[in-house]
Amino acid sequence: MPFSLVNGTSSVTLYASDGALLSEALNFYTNVLGFTYHSEDGNVTYLANTGASMVVKIIVSKTRGLSSSDIQTKKQEFIKILNVYDWRSVESNVVLKTASVADLTTTLQTFGFPIQVSPNEMFPNELYTIDPLGTVIGFCAAKNPLTLNPPLQKTNRLLSMEMKSTSGSQTAQLVLPSHKRNIAVMTSGGDAPGMNANVRAVVRTAIYHGCKAFCVMEGYEGLIRGGPEFIREMSWADVRGFLSEGGTNIGTARSKEFRERKGRLLGCKHLIEAGIDALIVCGGDGSLTGADLFRAEWPSLIGELKDTNQITSEQFEKHKHLNICGTVGSIDNDMATTDATIGCYSALDRIVQAIDYIDATANSHSRAFVIEVMGRHCGWLALMAGISTSADYIMIPEKPASSKDWQVQMCDIVGKHRAKGKRKTIVIVAEGAITNDLSPISAEDVKNCLVDELGLDTRVTTLGHVQRGGNAVSYDRWLATLQGVEAVHAVLECTPDTPSPLIAIEENKIVRKPLVEAVEMTKKVASAIESKDFAKAMSLRDSEFTEHLHNFLAMNSANHNEPSLPLEKRKKIAIMNIGAPAGGMNSAVYAMATYCMSRGHVPYAIHNGFAGLARHESVKLIDWLEIEDWSSMGGSELGTNRETPGDTDIGMIAYFFEKYRFDGLIIVGGFEAFVSLDQLEKARTMYPAFRIPMVLIPATISNNVPGTEYSLGADTCLNSLIQYCDIVKQSASATRDRTFVVEVQGGNSGYVATNAALCSGALASYVPEEGITLPQLEADIQHLKAAFKADQGLARSGKLVLKSSNASKVLTTEVLASIMKQEADGEFDAKTAIPGHVQQGGLPSPIDRTRGARFAIKAVQFIEENCDTVTRHKYDLDFDVSTRVVQNTAAVLGVKGSHLRFTCIRQLFDFETDLNKRMPKKIHWQKTRDISDILVGRTRVVANKNTVF
């Protein structure tokens, strides 16, 4: 049975205090575990396991080994500890990876060795035993314990080991397969916030899996230069602090030489010299095109190196196949087959923030501003900034303006907005904006037009590299981390026949896509634009891009042009906010209302929730000018509170619905909104006024609405929270020996705490779903102690622990900090930090603004599509409200994996909700929790029921 050591080394040394213990140990390793080879040199015995992937060296030593009686005591002690903790908590351990833990169970039982299955739910397939020398041996399952590629027998490397037998000296050739991978990561092209998080995740995941991690410094330039300075081995600690740092700490470049075969030949040689088996490239479309070419050319490159004797035959055999993987890092978001690239939302954040600033001065002077944003060949940043700031006009390469009359088209919209009373004008121009005859349109051209045609006092602002600067927003840290982990998994699972993957995201799901196809599709966009086939260029961008563009155009022409629906299809749609405020609520209302206007529907605002309606008939027609800047505003302009129809007066609510003859209702809100929708749906039997389509757009920082993995406001909350955590961590780092316990909101949902922990690199997070157990707390304190000790006050050692306010009633934030301080024995200090309602406030993030718009427009479309189904039967006496078709017309709109879906409230409320906890029954962020813990080296201890608070 082949084994490999988890920590990545290939040998382990054990001590036996006498010959009797040695023979027991030999019996264990040879007869039970199947180690076959052994030889001796005086007091030293060498054992090698099948395939010789690892060596056990047992030294008979009177001073170092435990005595038989000590071993007995230790065994009992370990058995006790291992009931609660896993091997990570035991100092003296050896952990072996094996393909079949199940087979081992039988073998160990047959030979009468104690067996303990893993108490750690994160590692259910682990098994432990104790060898005759008192060593805890952990076995963890691995698909391929030797992580070999190509297969074992082909790639055995010869490792000479001096071994002597008692009968005289002999030199043995011990054949050790390379059981671990050497995985390198690099960043290339323009830097993008989040690249550092990606590098951190790759390095730590690789090390976690027993591999060696390397960084190629300075992008492809580093490959061309080679050597240990440019292909540098990285340790776990080398990537500390990377999460919160902008740019890329390992350098990037735009390398001319790599575009030439000569440069790539050098790159190939240097990778082989460094022994790299797999390369993960984090870069934009250009970098990944380069990576794809490198992969395709690899056989010829390596062949040339062999033929010219630049590499040995062994090196040739071992590196025949380049295992390559792309994680897309670029602010441009121009790579096909992924919804987002690492860095694009951080750049969008910088742009949107700048435009928010400009809004104030533009309004004051009643000026026009032309903002030039980055994006050489892609209009994603300009488009999304346009939606986020409700800009008056955008210019993007995928939808070029007419060369003949772009001025007329732009001035028509801008002029109409001004005529309605708007004081400011914002036009966003992508760096690569063109007309349909491919001539560039510059910000200066746009300015001249606004001045000449409309007489507007106009200024140009070119945002430039500010857009790439600063640290990553929470989404980019999350995306980069999850993609880094997935990239390592992908290279570990790759065989020579697996197509090189690109790690992408679809809605909320990290997926692998073939790199070749992504590169091909991306190239086709450029050639479609070049050949003026703009429809094709649009169709090749991901479908979300097209959707956003249609939405922008519809919202932008709201109330100024003839509505797109015929009179008989136009509806009266009520809009309201319910629950606590959440970022994006206003953006959703703005989008909903303007989209309604563009279609010909009449949008009504219900102010101050159900209480406002029942008590004050708070219904108002929405006026375009009044909401024109809502996209950028935080809080809830409509007014929001937690009262449900049942809490107020459902009869009054039905009366007003009837009075205004609403044809549809859209609620933007959190769990109370969810409960409200349930109540209204149930009340359809009694009140025909509710026999209209009704949609809930989830909006709550707790992200606890069943039916969705994402609620508006969660991203805004995470951004302010991680900014807060970064600041607190910096303060803690400066004092060298301090940890902060940060209390976070989220009700009974651990989503915010989990994601903030992942994005801030907190050493531990406590959430209501798990509670806080004493063993876990103890393990975390030990972890903190060890981390402070390892830093020795020399490194940046600010440490965070995140606690959801509802994680424990007894162990409050204050109590936790006091316990930690007490247990730290003076090795570190512990303080509390409570951001409180800061987490709900602030301006909405671009993600919440753009998702708010997307969800809102989908919701209006849902009303349009479902109106007839339910409304036409409004006054039927025998109408059956319990049929599925009707039930489906009251739904929650949500992100589920890689899809956006409407799920009917009946299904969600009756089957998928834990009402007592106000939570979905199934949480979707467990994987994020596991990854967050693994990347900070946290040990998870399974809860003993009695110790849960």
Ligand SMILES: Nc1ncnc2c1ncn2[C@@H]1O[C@H](COP(=O)(O)OP(=O)(O)OP(=O)(O)O)[C@@H](O)[C@H]1O
């Ligand atoms: N066709 C290609 N063949 C070989 N190498 C390439 C190719 N295209 C790009 N590269 C390599 O990738 C590097 C980065 O590419 P590029 O400058 O286009 O940036 P990018 O990866 O698209 O990132 P961003 O657009 O975000 O700045 C180039 O400098 C070059 O070394």
Ligand SMILES: O=P(O)(O)OC[C@H]1O[C@](O)(CO)[C@@H](O)[C@@H]1O
């Ligand atoms: O920083 P550089 O090399 O001038 O490149 C600028 C380009 O890089 C990008 O920011 C992408 O990283 C483009 O949007 C922009 O055109």
Ligand SMILES: [Mg+2]
């Ligand atoms: Mg690019």
